[in-house]
Amino acid sequence: MTYCLGIKIDQATIMISDSRTSAGVDNISTYSKMWRYGVPGERQFVLCSAGNLATTQSVIAKLERDVKNGASPSLLTVSDMHELAEYIGKVSVAVQAKAGGGGVFEATFLLAGEIQGSANALYMIYSQGNFIKSSSHVPYLQIGEAKYGKPILDRVIQESTSVDQAIVCGLISMDATLKSNLTVGPPIELYVLENGSLKLGQYRLFGEDDEYMRSLRNLWNTAMENAVDAMPSLVLN
Amino acid sequence: MTYCLGIKIDQATIMISDSRTSAGVDNISTYSKMWRYGVPGERQFVLCSAGNLATTQSVIAKLERDVKNGASPSLLTVSDMHELAEYIGKVSVAVQAKAGGGGVFEATFLLAGEIQGSANALYMIYSQGNFIKSSSHVPYLQIGEAKYGKPILDRVIQESTSVDQAIVCGLISMDATLKSNLTVGPPIELYVLENGSLKLGQYRLFGEDDEYMRSLRNLWNTAMENAVDAMPSLVLN
Numbered sequence: 001m002t003y004c005l006g007i008k009i010d011q012a013t014i015m016i017s018d019s020r021t022s023a024g025v026d027n028i029s030t031y032s033k034m035w036r037y038g039v040p041g042e043r044q045f046v047l048c049s050a051g052n053l054a055t056t057q058s059v060i061a062k063l064e065r066d067v068k069n070g071a072s073p074s075l076l077t078v079s080d081m082h083e084l085a086e087y088i089g090k091v092s093v094a095v096q097a098k099a100g101g102g103g104v105f106e107a108t109f110l111l112a113g114e115i116q117g118s119a120n121a122l123y124m125i126y127s128q129g130n131f132i133k134s135s136s137h138v139p140y141l142q143i144g145e146a147k148y149g150k151p152i153l154d155r156v157i158q159e160s161t162s163v164d165q166a167i168v169c170g171l172i173s174m175d176a177t178l179k180s181n182l183t184v185g186p187p188i189e190l191y192v193l194e195n196g197s198l199k200l201g202q203y204r205l206f207g208e209d210d211e212y213m214r215s216l217r218n219l220w221n222t223a224m225e226n227a228v229d230a231m232p233s234l235v236l237n
Numbered sequence: 238m239t240y241c242l243g244i245k246i247d248q249a250t251i252m253i254s255d256s257r258t259s260a261g262v263d264n265i266s267t268y269s270k271m272w273r274y275g276v277p278g279e280r281q282f283v284l285c286s287a288g289n290l291a292t293t294q295s296v297i298a299k300l301e302r303d304v305k306n307g308a309s310p311s312l313l314t315v316s317d318m319h320e321l322a323e324y325i326g327k328v329s330v331a332v333q334a335k336a337g338g339g340g341v342f343e344a345t346f347l348l349a350g351e352i353q354g355s356a357n358a359l360y361m362i363y364s365q366g367n368f369i370k371s372s373s374h375v376p377y378l379q380i381g382e383a384k385y386g387k388p389i390l391d392r393v394i395q396e397s398t399s400v401d402q403a404i405v406c407g408l409i410s411m412d413a414t415l416k417s418n419l420t421v422g423p424p425i426e427l428y429v430l431e432n433g434s435l436k437l438g439q440y441r442l443f444g445e446d447d448e449y450m451r452s453l454r455n456l457w458n459t460a461m462e463n464a465v466d467a468m469p470s471l472v473l474n
Contacts, residue, residue, distance in 0.1 A: 147384035151413035155461045164470040172465070176388035192473065202473040212471060219468055224392045227460040228409070233401040234449060236429065236439040 001183035002033055002144035004048035005170055006110040007153075008122040008134045012163045013112040013193045016170045017048045018144075018178070020185035034189040035060050037075055041198050043115045045075065045084065046191050050144035051107030051127065058095040059088065059107065080118035085111055089129030096127065108143045112193060120195050148180045149173030163192065168216070171206075175217050188213065238420035239270055239381035241285035242407055243347040244390075245359040245371045249400045250349040250430045253407045254285045255381075255415070257422035271426040272297050274312055278435050280352045282312065282321065283428045287381035288344030288364065295332040296325065296344065317355035322348055326366030333364065345380045349430060357432050385417045386410030400429065405453070408443075412454050425450065 004017040017033040031053060038044040049056035066074035078084040092107060099105040106127035114120035122134040124141045134141050139159045142150065149172075156169045167190065177184045186208045193201040206213045241254040254270040268290060275281040286293035303311035315321040329344055336342040343364035351357035359371040361378045371378050376396045379387065386409075393406045404427065414421045423445045430438040443450045 147417070148388050150417045151385050151388070152461065154413075154416050155458050156465055165465050167471050168465050168468045171471075172468075176391075179391050180384070180387045190471075204471070204473060212469075216468060220464070221392050223464040223467065224389065227457070227464060228393055228402050228405050230460065231405045231409075231453060231456060232449075234404050234408075234427075234441070236441060 001181065002050040003146065003149060003174060003177045003181075003184045004033060004050055004110050004143045005140065005149065005153075005173055006048070006112050006122045006134070006142075007140045007157055007161075007166045007170055008112065008120075008159075009139060009157070009161050009163065009166050010159050010195070012166070012195055013046075013120060013122055014163070014166050014170055015046045015048055015110065015112055015189075015191045015193075016174050017189050018174065018184045019187050019189065020183060021053050022183050028185075030185070030187070032189060034191060036191060036201065036203070037063075038200050039076070040200055041116070043075070043113065044193055044198055044201060045111065045113035046193060046201065047088070048110040048143070049107055050109075052099075052105045055092065055095050055099065055105050055107040056109075058098075059092050059109075062091050062095065063088070078115065080115055081111070081113060081121035081123065084113070084115070085123040085125055085131045089125050089131055092125065092127065093129040110141055110143055114193065114195065114198060116198060120193070145177055145181050145184050148177040152176065167192065171213065171216060172220055175213065175220070179217075186210075186213075238418065239287040240383065240386060240411060240414045240418075240421045241270060241287055241347050241380045242377065242386065242390075242410055243285070243349050243359045243361075243371065243379075244377045244394060244398075244403045244407055245349065245357075245396075246376060246394070246398050246400065246403050247396050247432070249403070249432055250283075250357060250359055251400070251403050251407055252283045252285055252347065252349055252426075252428045252430075253411050254426050255411065255421045256424050256426065257420060258290050259420050265422075267422070267424070269426060271428060273428060273438065273440070274300075275437050276313070277437055278353070280312070280350065281430055281435055281438060282348065282350035283430060283438065284325070285347040285380070286344055287346075289342045292329065292332050292336065292342050292344040293346075296329050296346075299328050299332065300325070315352065317352055318348070318350060318358035318360065321350070321352070322360040322362055322368045326362050326368055329362065329364065330366040347378055347380055351430065351432065351435060353435060357430070382414055382418050382421050385414040389413065404429065408450065408453060409457055412450065412457070416454075423447075423450075
């Protein structure tokens with residue numbers, strides 16, 4: 001399984017992904033599920049994937065090949081994020097069909113980025129190739145093992161949330177998932193794209209023993225215990 | 238869908254259940270999923286159910302009929318909680334088989350209670366009639382839509398947790414599920430069995446606009462925002 005999360009707040013778009021790949025509990029491996037591409041000043045993208053690893057790797061290989069071959073559409077020719085989502089959806093459907101189709105080859109993607117002259121956006125691309133955009137009411141999207149990490153996002157994330165808050169909240173959402181589900185595992189990758197800058201994003205990899213993640217987990221556990229203690233007790237009778 | 242939660246701490250056993258029943262999003266209704274039975278000074282039980290409503294209602298009807306008819310085994314004749322779990326598992330399997338068997342008639346149960354002369358216990362009874370007991374490492378069990386409400390339990394609940402803390406934590410786990418999933422809904426039922434007392438438990442029903450639940454939700458949302466603010470910011474570069 002996988003857990004990837006995209007948060008689109010006023011100032012930035014943040015992507016977080018785990019790196020565990022499993023075909024059964026005795027066949028566990030580590031693969032990055034985050035792929036970044038950018039031309040500074042012109043276009044910046046980040047793509048996270050969940051589902052069949054052969055499908056997601058083939059999709060990314062095709063995107064890279066189309067750039068190399070000067071094909072159109074490609075990452076370099078699309079003029080807005082909607083067009084890019086449509087292109088990636090088509091590539092994904094074609095890759096799945098080539099493998100024989102069916103549920104086992106399915107993959108879903110989170111796509112975020114910005115192209116000069118058009119708005120930045122965060123999309124979820126379904127295995128059928130269609131896609132949805134994040135909304136201003138719920139400015140985040142998740143793929144994979146999404147349920148464990150959803151409540152903290154529902155309680156905290158708004159468009160006006162600061163970058164620092166959104167990063168902390170996203171990492172806690174990921175940590176809750178790691179803690180509750182064995183099929184999601186480190187390293188964790190984080191990418192922060194500043195909205196409107198068209199600059200390369202800021203990237204951070206958190207390994208198994210990352211000090212910041214360990215400290216965040218401990219502080220958060222203590223904060224949760226303290227928060228429970230601070231709630232009014234229920235008077236039962 | 239359904240969400241039921243049992244927490245077995247040193248001082249008490251706590252059960253919490255929602256009341257939404259749905260056969261599709263346009264056929265939603267409200268049924269209690271919590272059933273209590275006790276003979277003060279001798280035995281106290283609480284049973285929560287998830288799955289097919291016809292199955293769970295038939296199981297409870299059969300338990301009541303067996304008591305009325307003086308059958309053995311029955312709620313009045315079993316001598317410990319293990320025997321009770323076995324009996325309820327058998328009744329459940331028989332009820333499902335009568336309806337034709339198969340996934341659609343499945344039901345799972347949380348069973349908690351105590352019988353004079355034997356230890357109190359918390360069990361999860363699977364649709365196949367087999368069952369597991371809560372452990373001292375993870376002193377809680379969940380059935381139904383369990384993922385949203387799991388992280389807060391994983392971070393806070395231990396056997397030494399106080400009754401007040403466990404009630405607050407359990408209600409927050411339920412509220413997280415209500416907030417993130419439409420198929421789990423109020424009223425919420427709470428039952429607290431004091432370990433070793435063999436007294437009737439303390440029961441509380443929380444309706445849609447319950448003041449304590451509303452206040453808990455608001456205070457918790459604020460506590461989460463404050464906790465996120467209090468975490469150390471990640472230094473990215």
